[in-house]
Amino acid sequence: MTRHTLSVLVENKFGVLARIASLFSARGYNISSLAVSETMDQAISCMTIVVEVSEEKILEQIKKQLNKLIDVITVTDFTKKEHVNRELLLVKINYSTKEKARIEALLDKYQGKIIQHKSESAIIEVIGEQQQIKQLLEALDQFGIKELVRTGKIAMA
Amino acid sequence: MKLSGAQILIECLKREGVELLFGYPGGQVLPIFDKLYDSGIRFILPRHEQAAAHAADGYARATGKVGVCLATSGPGATNLTTGIANAYMDSIAMVAITGQVKSHLIGNDAFQEADVTGITRPITKHNYLVKDVKDLARIIREAFYIASTGRPGPVLIDIPSDIQLQETEFIWPETVQLRSYKPTYFGHPGQIKKAIKLIAGAKKPLLYIGGGVISSGAAAEIKTLAEKIQAPVTWTLMGIGGFPATHKLGLGMLGMHGTAYANHAIMDADVIIAIGARFDDRVTGRIDAFAPGAKVIHIDIDPASISKNIRVDIPIVGDVKNIVGEMLEQMKKFPDTSEWLKHIEALKKKYPLKYNKEGDKVKPQYVVEQIYEATKGEAIITTEVGQNQMWAAQWYQYDYPRSFISSGGLGTMGFGFPAAMGVKLGCPGKAVFDIAGDGSIQMNIQELATCVCNKINVKVAILNNGYLGMVRQWQELFYKKRYSHTCISGPDFVKLAESYGAVGIRVTKKEEVRPAIEKALAIEGTVFIDFKVEPEENVYPMVPAGEAINRMIEGLA
Numbered sequence: 030m031t032r033h034t035l036s037v038l039v040e041n042k043f044g045v046l047a048r049i050a051s052l053f054s055a056r057g058y059n060i061s062s063l064a065v066s067e068t069m070d071q072a073i074s075c076m077t078i079v080v081e082v083s084e085e086k087i088l089e090q091i092k093k094q095l096n097k098l099i100d101v102i103t104v105t106d107f108t109k110k111e112h113v114n115r116e117l118l119l120v121k122i123n124y125s126t127k128e129k130a131r132i133e134a135l136l137d138k139y140q141g142k143i144i145q146h147k148s149e150s151a152i153i154e155v156i157g158e159q160q161q162i163k164q165l166l167e168a169l170d171q172f173g174i175k176e177l178v179r180t181g182k183i184a185m186a
Numbered sequence: 187m188k189l190s191g192a193q194i195l196i197e198c199l200k201r202e203g204v205e206l207l208f209g210y211p212g213g214q215v216l217p218i219f220d221k222l223y224d225s226g227i228r229f230i231l232p233r234h235e236q237a238a239a240h241a242a243d244g245y246a247r248a249t250g251k252v253g254v255c256l257a258t259s260g261p262g263a264t265n266l267t268t269g270i271a272n273a274y275m276d277s278i279a280m281v282a283i284t285g286q287v288k289s290h291l292i293g294n295d296a297f298q299e300a301d302v303t304g305i306t307r308p309i310t311k312h313n314y315l316v317k318d319v320k321d322l323a324r325i326i327r328e329a330f331y332i333a334s335t336g337r338p339g340p341v342l343i344d345i346p347s348d349i350q351l352q353e354t355e356f357i358w359p360e361t362v363q364l365r366s367y368k369p370t371y372f373g374h375p376g377q378i379k380k381a382i383k384l385i386a387g388a389k390k391p392l393l394y395i396g397g398g399v400i401s402s403g404a405a406a407e408i409k410t411l412a413e414k415i416q417a418p419v420t421w422t423l424m425g426i427g428g429f430p431a432t433h434k435l436g437l438g439m440l441g442m443h444g445t446a447y448a449n450h451a452i453m454d455a456d457v458i459i460a461i462g463a464r465f466d467d468r469v470t471g472r473i474d475a476f477a478p479g480a481k482v483i484h485i486d487i488d489p490a491s492i493s494k495n496i497r498v499d500i501p502i503v504g505d506v507k508n509i510v511g512e513m514l515e516q517m518k519k520f521p522d523t524s525e526w527l528k529h530i531e532a533l534k535k536k537y538p539l540k541y542n543k544e545g546d547k548v549k550p551q552y553v554v555e556q557i558y559e560a561t562k563g564e565a566i567i568t569t570e571v572g573q574n575q576m577w578a579a580q581w582y583q584y585d586y587p588r589s590f591i592s593s594g595g596l597g598t599m600g601f602g603f604p605a606a607m608g609v610k611l612g613c614p615g616k617a618v619f620d621i622a623g624d625g626s627i628q629m630n631i632q633e634l635a636t637c638v639c640n641k642i643n644v645k646v647a648i649l650n651n652g653y654l655g656m657v658r659q660w661q662e663l664f665y666k667k668r669y670s671h672t673c674i675s676g677p678d679f680v681k682l683a684e685s686y687g688a689v690g691i692r693v694t695k696k697e698e699v700r701p702a703i704e705k706a707l708a709i710e711g712t713v714f715i716d717f718k719v720e721p722e723e724n725v726y727p728m729v730p731a732g733e734a735i736n737r738m739i740e741g742l743a
Contacts, residue, residue: 039366040366044303044315047304047307048307051307051308052308055308086493089493090490090494093489093490094490096489096490097488097490099311099312099332099364099366099367100366101366102365102366
């Protein structure tokens with residue numbers, strides 16, 4: 030399986046997200062993550078969709094089928110394009126003062142910060158590429174991860 | 187001028203050139219029906235909403251115009267869905283209009299509420315829920331434009347009943363502006379040049395044509411191309427009529443129940459020119475064994491059809507008629523195919539389409555042949571789905587586009603009879619036959635009332651074998667003759683037709699076949715002919731599912 034990032038500009042109308050989602054489910058494509066927001070033009074939304082495919086042919090079909098939707102304006106495949114991408118992670122971990130130094134060292138390395146702190150837990154915010162986030166999560170695992178939530182990737186070329 | 191939503195709808199339909207509407211009234215379309223009453227638009231009331239959709243579909247297929255159907259909310263709309271899905275799979279231009287509960291009740295599980303835009307999302311080219319009466323005229327204009335351009339398809343407009351009553355200034359949008367929808371009509375010049383070069387050097391070229399040839403109106407261009415490059419032509423079920431069946435370069439239909447010589451020919455070809463066809467699994471058989479030695483040129487208006495199933499060497503996206511026309515203009519060198527055509531002739535001799543003609547039992551193939559002869563090939567044939575459909579495809583020779591109307595992609599039993607109504611209303615000068623099975627005809631048999639009431643002169647030839655024949659055939663061949671629930675009874679079709687006020691004729695002997703057809707044709711009105719045919723006759727040749735298409739079961743002869 031390979032991962033590909035698609036940036037899809039769509040008409041900002043009700044039901045468009047459902048059209049995209051139902052296209053993926055009807056044709057059996059896998060969405061790894063999906064991030065949606067308005068663009069500078071309020072009539073247009075941008076969806077960053079990360080898909081997992083087993084072969085190139087399926088990626089081609091996904092792009093073509095997306096393009097067929099009347100409300101889809103453009104589909105850009107970032108796979109072979111130079112681009113930047115980021116994801117925001119919120120993660121709640123077990124926190125104790127004796128681990129404070131080690132946790133802060135980790136956060137320094139990944140440019141994360143503690144945004145909420147309670148007696149035995151802390152919520153950390155990190156923005157980074159998916160690979161970095163994955164590494165950080167692996168490193169945080171030793172302290173015990175209680176909960177995590179991610180926005181899904183957004184990308185720009 | 188201020189008009190209500192319902193008035194705007196009627197006004198827009200007229201401006202779109204709609205002369206005929208198939209629909210069924212109900213609570214949430216009352217305002218529309220009130221305005222229809224004296225609108226001047228011809229309205230046909232079928233006895234089931236599904237039939238309204240199929241009739242609109244049949245009308246669209248026969249005329250090339252947009253078919254329009256109308257139903258109320260909830261069950262009215264859900265009854266349309268099979269017909270909408272059917273049109274979607276076969277790329278038929280249709281606009282379906284449904285009533286919806288009042289705007290403020292949407293989402294409240296109101297009486298006769300269903301999420302119709304949600305339900306129809308995967309079976310429409312596009313759909314709309316109208317939220318503001320000011321958008322209505324624009325939406326209707328867009329719906330007709332989207333349905334009939336590019337790769338055609340059904341578009342649904344869901345109109346809440348309060349919107350039908352609200353008034354607004356009526357402004358007819360002269361043009362349609364959709365920044366995200368711009369179908370490609372003209373082929374890429376570089377790709378066209380490459381295709382011409384490949385064809386010029388071909389030794390064994392073959393045209394494989396589909397429904398795109400019909401919807402694009404490219405039959406004349408296809409004929410010229412085939413004759414110029416002296417290539418044999420085979421067609422899909424949807425492509426029937428795209429090339430004259432009686433032409434010497436014609437190979438008949440290919441695929442699961444195609445002619446053996448068409449299937450062998452496409453496996454032997456070195457250049458396949460696929461035009462408005464999509465390499466459906468019923469055509470290719472086992473995909474990795476399909477035409478291994480061939481280079482493929484694929485001309486289609488839908489980029490998503492290209493390289494979906496089969497790797498394509500030269501894709502050309504655009505309108506088939508334009509592209510083939512452009513190729514014809516630029517072609518200077520033509521391949522020498524004399525050896526190839528000799529091979530094709532040998533295949534035709536070696537593997538003729540056949541059935542056992544002995545005995546005095548009524549063979550379904552014989553019935554179809556007799557309908558062909560009696561109508562001199564000038565009728566429009568609709569079909570149901572199953573054995574009747576395949577025999578109708580095999581044994582009637584279709585020389586004209588839009589003369590074979592059949593549910594290809596979805597395979598909808600119950601399609602043929604209501605479709606025939608739409609066909610006849612669209613083409614009143616043509617004889618229209620629905621070739622049916624005794625199973626399929628019972629799925630929309632209530633339309634006898636519509637036909638009689640509206641004096642729709644269609645003939646229904648029921649190939650009555652007492653079985654759901656195609657499934658029975660599979661059970662015979664692949665499930666050890668365990669005929670699980672495929673033996674089906676029916677009414678006395680003659681009496682049934684008579685009870686509706688139509689004419690019924692029963693045929694039990696071979697010698698009665700032709701006179702019955704002649705008699706039916708002479709009657710100005712709806713006729714059911716109940717042909718009691720050989721019960722366990724099979725459709726051959728047949729490619730078992732998942733086999734290469736040249737591995738056919740030939741059957742007896």
